[in-house]
Amino acid sequence: MVDMTNKRLSVAPMIDWTTTDYRYFARLFNPHVYLYTEMISTGALIHGNRARHLRFDAREHPLVLQLGGADITEMTQCAEFAQQHHYDEVNINVGCPSDRVQHNKIGACLMAEPDTVASLVKHMQAAVDIPVTVKHRIGIDDFDSYEFMKDFVETVAAAGCSRFIVHARTALLQGLSPKQNREIPPLRYEDVYRLKQEFPELDIEINGGIETVQDIENHLQYIDGVMIGRAFYHNPYLLAQANSLWGEPAPKRSAILAQLYPYLRQQIAQGEALPTMSRHYLGLFQGLNGARRWRQALSGKPSLTVEDVEAAAAEVLALNPEV
Template sequence: MLNNIKDKRLSVAPMIDWTTTDYRYFARLFNPYVYLYTEMISTGAILHGNTDRLLRFDTTQHPLVLQLGGADITEMTQCAVIAQQRSFDEVNINVGCPSDRVQHNKIGACLMAEPETVAKLVHHMQAEIDIPVTVKHRIGIDEHDSYEFMRDFVVACADAGCKHFIVHARIAWLQGLSPKQNREIPPLRYEEVYRLKQEFPDLYIEINGGIDSVQQIKVHLEHVDAVMIGRAAYHNPYLLAEAMQLWGEPAVSREQILAKLYPYLEQQVASGEHLPSIARHLLGLFQGLAGARKWRQALSGKQHLTVDEIKAAADHTLNLIHKAQLATD
C-alpha cells in the first residue's frame, strides 16, 4: 500500500454514453473511494433540456464530479451553480474532447488554443461556487504539441484559480482523426505529465490515458497526485475492486456486488426505466473469466429483459467459474 494514498486519488473518466447514472451506481459497488464522473454534459442540455433527468444520481455515487462542455462564461457559471445546488462534489471543464461536434460548438480540446478563455471560465465559475473547478485537457493539439504549449495553458488556468488538472497524456488531432483514433494513435507521453508535476509541485496533477492495471496505477502514483482510468474501468469494472489494495483493503466479490445490484435494478424497473439499457453497463462484470461470453450474450441485444433473467445468467456464469476453478485446483 502506498504510504500517502490518503493524499492521492483514483478516478473513472467521463465517457459519453457510458458513465451514466446507472453505470456509476454499478461502479460504486466495486470501490467506495474512487471518484466518479458524469458524461460530458453541455451547458445547453442542462439549461434547456431535462435537467432533472440529466443530473440525477444516487447519493451512494459520491464523490461525484459533473463534467461540463461549454465556453460561454454566463452559461458555464450558471451550470456550475446548478452543480453545487445539486450536491456534486466538483465541476470539471472539458478541454480534451476532440470530436467534430464539440469543436463546432467551441467545446473540448479546441479550447486549448484559447487559454485565456478557459482561464476566464475558471475565474468566473470559481467566484460563484465553493466546490472545486478543475480542468481536463490534452498535452497538446495539432501542431501545438510541445511541452511548453501545455505548460503555458496550465499556467494561465492556474493563475485564474484552478489547482487541479487532469491531463490526458496524448495530443489531439482535431482534423484527420476520429475521437476513437485520438484515443489510440497519438503516442502516450507520460513523462510530460510527470514533468508538469515536478515543475509545479503545488498543483494537483492527475494523469489519464491508456492505464488498465493496478500495477500501472501504482507506478503513476509515484510521480503524480492522481490517476484517471477510462475504458478499462468500463470493460473490466472489477479493476476498481482490485484497486482496493491501494487502500490496504480486500476486493469485494462479484457475488457481493450482485447482491447489492439486484435491488437497484428492481427499483429502476419499478420506476419505469428500460432494463436492457441499464444491463449494457453490466457486460464487463466477468471479463476474463470462464462464462464471460455467455454472460454478455444473455444480456445483450434484448428488447425485453427481467431482473430474474439477469439473476439466472449470473448464477449460471458463477457456476461456470466455480467449475473452471475446480478443474485447475
C-alpha cells in the same frame, strides 16, 4: 504500497457510458474512486431535461459533473446547478476532440484559448463553493510542445484552478476520429510528470493507456492521481482490484450482484428500461468461464427481466465459485 492519503483514482467521463446506472455499478466495486458524469453540454442543462441529466444515486459520491461549454454566463449557471444538485466538484472539458464539440468551439480546441478557460474558472469559482477543475490534453495539432501545455496550465492556474487532469496524448483535431485520438497520438507520460515537478503546488492527474493496478501504482509515484476510462468500463473488476491501493480486499462479484439487483428493481419501478441499464454490466465476468454466455444473456433482449439477469449470473457463478 503507495500512500493514498493525498492521492486520487478516478473513472473518466465517457459519453453514453458513465451514466448514473454505470456509476452506481462502479461504486459497488470501490468506495474510494471519484466518479465522473458524461460530458454534459451547457445547452442540455439550460434548455433540456436538467433533472434527468443531473440525477444520481446518493451512493455515487464522490461525484464530479463534467461540463462542455465556453460561454462564461452559461458555464457559471451550470456550475451553480452542480452545486445545487450536491455534486462534489465540477470539471471543464478541454480534451474532447470530436467534430461536434469543435464546431461549438468547446473541448480540446479550448487549449488554444487559455485566457478563455482561465476566465471560465474565475467566474465559476466565484459562483460556487465546490472545486472547479480542468481536464485537458498535452497539446492540440501542431501546438504539441511541453511549453505549450505549461503555458496553458500556468494561465489557468493563475485564475484559481488547482487540479488538472491531463490526457497524456496530443489531440489531432483534423483527420482523426475521437477513437483514433485515443489510440494513435503517442503517450507522453514524462510530460505530465514534468508538469507536476514544475508545479508542485498543483494537483496533477494522469489519463491515457492505463490498464492495471501496477500501472496505477507506478504513476502515483510521480503525480497526484490517475484517471482510467475504458479499462474500468470493459473490465469493471479492475475497480475492485484497485482496493488493494488502500490496503483493502476486493469484493466478490456475487456480493456486488446482491447489491445491484435491488437497484435494478428500484429503477424499473421508476420507469427505466432494464436493457438500457444492463449494457453497462457486460464486462462483469471478463476473463472468466461463462463470460460470453453472460454477455449474450444480457444483450439484445427487449423483454429482459431482473430474474433473467439473476439466472444468467447464477450460471456463471456456478462455473467460478470463488468469484
